[in-house]
Amino acid sequence: MADEKRKNLTAVQQDYQAFAKERETKRPVLKNCIRAFFVGGLICVIGQAVSYFYMYFFDFTEQTAGNPTVATMVFLSMILTGFGIYDRIAQFAGAGTAVPVTGFGNAVISAAIEHRTEGFVLGVGSNMFKLAGSVILFGTFAAFVIALIKTIAVKWGGLG
Template identity: 35%
Template sequence: MELNKKAYDEYVKQITPVNELGSDMLHAFITGGIICALGQASVMLMMNYFGMEKEEAQTWMLIELILASVLLTGFGIYPKIVKWGGAGALVPITGFANSVVAPAIEYKAEGHVFGIGCKIFTIAGPVILFGVLTSWIFGIILLIGKSLGIA
């Protein structure tokens, strides 16, 4: 019995990935920083060269980042960026777009309805659900706070 436990512990040690916290954080910082810098450069370009107002330029920048994420996911590049950059690639809106597109690509062989249609919100669905629910709860708390003169 003791021999099996030792063998199992050794097996677990072999297959458990070793993470370097410092380098993981640096990779996330660099990746997220590049995504944000590209977004800011896009906004500045549209404001300065195309004469857009700030809000309009920001809207177009979000569309550009989402489209880039979707295309990079489709070509298999964004998962490599996520593997290297971790949370730096998953946290921005590009990560959300990736989480919507990836299951659709994975299940496309099952057809448009039962593959793409059913699986496209596998990961993003709970994010949307709990995001809306949390916003609603905080909205109620704010409404009560305002009516009591607290907020």
């Protein structure tokens, strides 16, 4: 696609693109990856601690501790987003903060804050799930597809 577009450009335009590309600031991919790895890992460590907390002090098993842990982590990230702390961490860590479940809480609350001035119903209410809506939709859809594949594999393929 990009190559096709480039062919249609005039020589001057192509020259300009090459000129601009040379002067663009390079994306520090490796550095970003390392940051995301460590901050994302730290979030997961906190999540594991929360999970152990629920197991130790309540009657949750390793299996059942998952739900309250996710709820707690999302709630924590929502509060941190409200205080503006999560945004700063995200600035530093990028995908490390967006990929864990805490990123979901951040997406909901930051959209809500952004559209607060448009009113509660048409602003917050309708825009809150602007970002998170796609997460929910495609998450549910992906789960459905995988369940379908698993069902077929187990029923007809003899797997599991």
